[in-house]
Amino acid sequence: MRFAPIMLAALATTASAQSGNTPAKATTPQVTKQAIEQLIAKLDREFSTGDGKSYTAWFSPDHLGSLAILGRHIQRLGTMTGTKRTRSSKIIGGPMQYPDRTVVRIQHVIEWPGQAAAKQPNRLIEHSYMAVHLDAAGKVVPTFAIEMPPKMNCVAERKFRCPPCNYEIGGVDGFLCVPLRREQSLALEAASFYLIGTNVVCDIHVLIPAKPKTAKASALTLASAFAKMEPNAKVGVATDWTPPMHKESPPLGLDSARVVVDLPQEQADAGGMRTIFHVVQFGGLQHILLVRSTVASLHNHKASIESLFKSYMLLEVDCEEAELATRPLRHHTGCKIEGSTYTNDRYGIELTGPKGWDAVPRIGGSAFRVHWMAPNGSQMWLLGHRVPSGMDAWTPKLADRWLNHQCKSKKLEPDATHAKSKEAKWHEGKDNSWQRTCTLTPGTDKQPGAPPRRIMHVQVYDDLLVIVDGFGATLQDETLLRHALRTLKRQ
Amino acid sequence: MSHHDDGQLPGGQQPGGQQPNDEHFDEVDAVRRFPSEDEWLDLPAPDEASPSSEQTSFADRVMRAREEEQELDAELQKLDAALPNDVLQHFAAPTPSTDFVDATVDVVMNDRRQRWQEMLSRYVAPEPSPAFVSRTLDALKDGDAGQTREAAARVAQPTAGNQVQGHPSHSNGHPSRSNWPVFTLVAAAAAAIFWLLLTDAATPPLELRMADQASPAVAYRTSSSPMSAILARVAHDEEPFALFDEPADGIWLSTTGEIR
Numbered sequence: 001m002r003f004a005p006i007m008l009a010a011l012a013t014t015a016s017a018q019s020g021n022t023p024a025k026a027t028t029p030q031v032t033k034q035a036i037e038q039l040i041a042k043l044d045r046e047f048s049t050g051d052g053k054s055y056t057a058w059f060s061p062d063h064l065g066s067l068a069i070l071g072r073h074i075q076r077l078g079t080m081t082g083t084k085r086t087r088s089s090k091i092i093g094g095p096m097q098y099p100d101r102t103v104v105r106i107q108h109v110i111e112w113p114g115q116a117a118a119k120q121p122n123r124l125i126e127h128s129y130m131a132v133h134l135d136a137a138g139k140v141v142p143t144f145a146i147e148m149p150p151k152m153n154c155v156a157e158r159k160f161r162c163p164p165c166n167y168e169i170g171g172v173d174g175f176l177c178v179p180l181r182r183e184q185s186l187a188l189e190a191a192s193f194y195l196i197g198t199n200v201v202c203d204i205h206v207l208i209p210a211k212p213k214t215a216k217a218s219a220l221t222l223a224s225a226f227a228k229m230e231p232n233a234k235v236g237v238a239t240d241w242t243p244p245m246h247k248e249s250p251p252l253g254l255d256s257a258r259v260v261v262d263l264p265q266e267q268a269d270a271g272g273m274r275t276i277f278h279v280v281q282f283g284g285l286q287h288i289l290l291v292r293s294t295v296a297s298l299h300n301h302k303a304s305i306e307s308l309f310k311s312y313m314l315l316e317v318d319c320e321e322a323e324l325a326t327r328p329l330r331h332h333t334g335c336k337i338e339g340s341t342y343t344n345d346r347y348g349i350e351l352t353g354p355k356g357w358d359a360v361p362r363i364g365g366s367a368f369r370v371h372w373m374a375p376n377g378s379q380m381w382l383l384g385h386r387v388p389s390g391m392d393a394w395t396p397k398l399a400d401r402w403l404n405h406q407c408k409s410k411k412l413e414p415d416a417t418h419a420k421s422k423e424a425k426w427h428e429g430k431d432n433s434w435q436r437t438c439t440l441t442p443g444t445d446k447q448p449g450a451p452p453r454r455i456m457h458v459q460v461y462d463d464l465l466v467i468v469d470g471f472g473a474t475l476q477d478e479t480l481l482r483h484a485l486r487t488l489k490r491q
Numbered sequence: 492m493s494h495h496d497d498g499q500l501p502g503g504q505q506p507g508g509q510q511p512n513d514e515h516f517d518e519v520d521a522v523r524r525f526p527s528e529d530e531w532l533d534l535p536a537p538d539e540a541s542p543s544s545e546q547t548s549f550a551d552r553v554m555r556a557r558e559e560e561q562e563l564d565a566e567l568q569k570l571d572a573a574l575p576n577d578v579l580q581h582f583a584a585p586t587p588s589t590d591f592v593d594a595t596v597d598v599v600m601n602d603r604r605q606r607w608q609e610m611l612s613r614y615v616a617p618e619p620s621p622a623f624v625s626r627t628l629d630a631l632k633d634g635d636a637g638q639t640r641e642a643a644a645r646v647a648q649p650t651a652g653n654q655v656q657g658h659p660s661h662s663n664g665h666p667s668r669s670n671w672p673v674f675t676l677v678a679a680a681a682a683a684i685f686w687l688l689l690t691d692a693a694t695p696p697l698e699l700r701m702a703d704q705a706s707p708a709v710a711y712r713t714s715s716s717p718m719s720a721i722l723a724r725v726a727h728d729e730e731p732f733a734l735f736d737e738p739a740d741g742i743w744l745s746t747t748g749e750i751r
Contacts, residue, residue, distance in 0.1 A: 056713065064696040064713045065696035065698030065699065065715070068695060068698060068699040069702065069713055069714070069715045070715075072699070072702070072712075072713055073713045076713070076742045076743075077742065079746055080742045080745055080746050081744075146715055147713075171704060180714065180715070180716060181710070181713055183710040183711070183738035184710050184711045184713065184714040185711070185714065185717075185718070185719055185722075186711060186719050186722040186723055186726070186737075187718075187722065190715055190716070190718070192715060201716075202716050203716045205716075205718050205722070207722075210729050210730075211729070221725055222721055222725065225724040225725045225728070226717070226720045226721050226724075227609070228605075228609075228658055228722070228724065229700075229701060229704055229720060229724060230700070230701075231608075249693060255510075263697070266697065268692070273697060275717075288717060290716070290717075290718050292697070292717070307555075342727075343565075344702065361735075362730075364722075364726060364736050364737070364738075365711065365736070365737060366712060366736060366738055367736040369736060371730070371733075374527070375581070376585050377585065379732065380733075381733060381734070381736070383735055383736060385735075385738055385739065386738075387741075388738065388739045388740060388741030388744055389710070389741045390741030390742055390745060391741045391744060391745060393748045398744055401709070401744060402739045402744060403735070405706075405708050406708075406734060406735050406737075407734075409706060409708075410734055414603075443736065446593040447731075447732075448590075448591075448593070448597035448598055448601075449594040449595075449597075449598065449731075451732065456732075456734075467735050469734050469735060471732070473585065489558060
């Protein structure tokens with residue numbers, strides 16, 4: 001990242017003003033809407049002429065991590081929109097009063113020139129939350145900003161409630177609920193609760209585990225994955241933990257645990273960084289609550305964090321209901337599996353997998369995803385990707401760009417002989433989609449254990465990119481796979 | 492009663508838990524304490540039935556176990572005969588691929604390397620404190636001054652054995668060994684530590700570091716929560732051969748230039 005060192009230096013200079021370790025006070029004078037609008041206008045000008053570094057320099061950050069991510073986003077937007085970009089923003093929610101902070105929800109309209117033939121400029125609409133406060137000189141200073149999806153499901157009165165996913169959390173003073181896009185969270189649904197004015201955050205992610213595991217094992221899996229990416233992380237022991245609301249009479253079948261992971265070298269002056277993974281498993285669903293902050297902040301804001309955890313509860317505690325796990329899948333992805341046939345009512349997709357192969361729904365950032373696996377190791381995946389944020393539609397060109405990048409990163413190459421065939425070239429399907437089927441082979445730098453050949457079928461619709469991909473352990477299985485991908489249809 | 496009776500515990504154990512020493516073994520006393528003929532007859536009779544019954548039950552148990560095993564073998568043989576060949580073949584191990592051995596060795600070696608790294612990373616020494624660095628630099632400064640003084644003294648005494656008063660030579664007549672390489676190394680180490688401390692101040696926040704581990708082409712590169720990167724890692728470990736499961740980033744797709 002080219003701007004990162006400079007931006008981070010700027011962040012470091014303002015870090016001393018970080019209020020994460022100081023409990024916020026509610027007695028500070030409130031900031032007027034007009035004053036915030038004036039600040040937003042200045043930030044719009046900064047967006048149009050500056051970059052990620054200069055934009056974030058306006059902030060006296062409460063949370064360094066979220067501001068650094070915002071800086072990256074602004075920088076990328078700048079690269080995408082060019083030098084003749086403009087941004088106009090308006091407050092569409094709030095002001096909401098928090099201790100020592102005022103929070104508003106903002107809509108940003110970003111415009112930049114289109115191609116020469118285009119009469120209208122390109123336009124992108126984004127939403128964000130921003131927190132401000134008055135500094136010692138009485139000046140309105142932004143302390144926190146985070147991009148968020150324009151459409152917010154499951155959020156009402158600062159509370160995150162999802163009956164299909166069987167939980168609610170939030171509605172606690174001091175916390176701001178920020179939903180996360182699925183393509184960014186890689187979960188069925190997710191949200192972050194920021195304790196405004198501090199560096200305390202609690203993320204909640206809803207998953208359906210691919211393999212049955214105990215809550216302790218799941219917590220350790222997550223912590224170990226984290227430790228692999230952060231070599232200085234010190235993983236603690238997984239311990240029993242029960243959500244406070246269910247402590248007195250835990251529902252039958254509830255399995256929950258937690259594990260603490262410390263990063264003692266990070267923000268060592270505040271006792272180091274601490275992340276605490278809480279895993280709650282019930283009825284085939286998995287809720288992960290990740291608390292992250294410095295040790296000092298966690299100590300200072302213990303009461304607030306405990307209040308947030310007390311607000312977490314399962315809505316339905318009858319675990320015997322078999323549909324508990326399938327309900328959120330149906331609700332969030334439209335998925336339904338009968339035998340080896342997958343149907344998706346939301347996107348009108350249907351595909352029948354090879355007979356005898358087990359079909360299992362998977363959770364991730366895609367619109368839907370299913371995995372078929374044969375007893376001998378042959379595998380097949382069906383995926384659907386919605387149009388990425390900021391784009392209007394999928395096209396074969398965009399699909400190629402994405403697929404080629406993915407293949408390259410996985411060290412796969414199109415089979416040169418097959419690439420000349422008719423099916424390997426883009427052609428229009430009966431359902432007005434663009435289609436192609438490719439054979440992929442590992443390059444010279446082959447991943448250990450990787451299959452010698454894969455089949456990839458792609459169908460491009462304006463609103464959806466559908467991919468069927470897999471490999472056969474035997475030639476017979478490869479034939480079955482080819483037959484299965486021909487059953488793909490969209491109504 | 493002999494003096495050995497005083498305070499002696501049953502079994503010959505001495506007070507205080509000490510065992511009797513062989514040198515003090517009193518044979519006469521031992522003979523005296525052995526039961527007399529009359530006393531011998533009064534001793535309770537041993538359980539006469541148990542040895543023979545144990546032997547009997549042991550033999551029975553062995554025979555019974557053997558019979559049961561034979562019956563089980565016979566049952567299993569019948570079941571084997573009843574299973575059709577195609578069902579049995581279904582459970583046969585698949586033929587290993589040509590690169591099975593290489594791939595397995597690679598996986599094992601990678602796993603081993605990773606585990607060693609994880610284990611060793613627990614024993615990485617903590618970073619030196621700024622006070623330590625300051626002390627080291629001060630010490631180096633003093634060391635430099637000392638070296639300078641020593642060098643001046645050496646210039647003043649061109650012949651060995653002529654010592655300047657107040658500056659005794661460490662060589663004791665032998666050619667003096669230069670400490671410069673050592674000081675150079677220490678200085679380099681201190682500079683490296685100092686540089687690390689300085690650069691550490693600009694270490695990216697956790698969220699940015701985690702997001703940086705994703706490709707610029709994927710949407711969670713700008714996720715504000717580190718959970719996304721963690722879940723991606725777990726998904727990769729669970730399904731190492733899955734492709735295209737990470738959603739594309741719209742900004743990356745719409746730009747032709749390099750975007751991070």
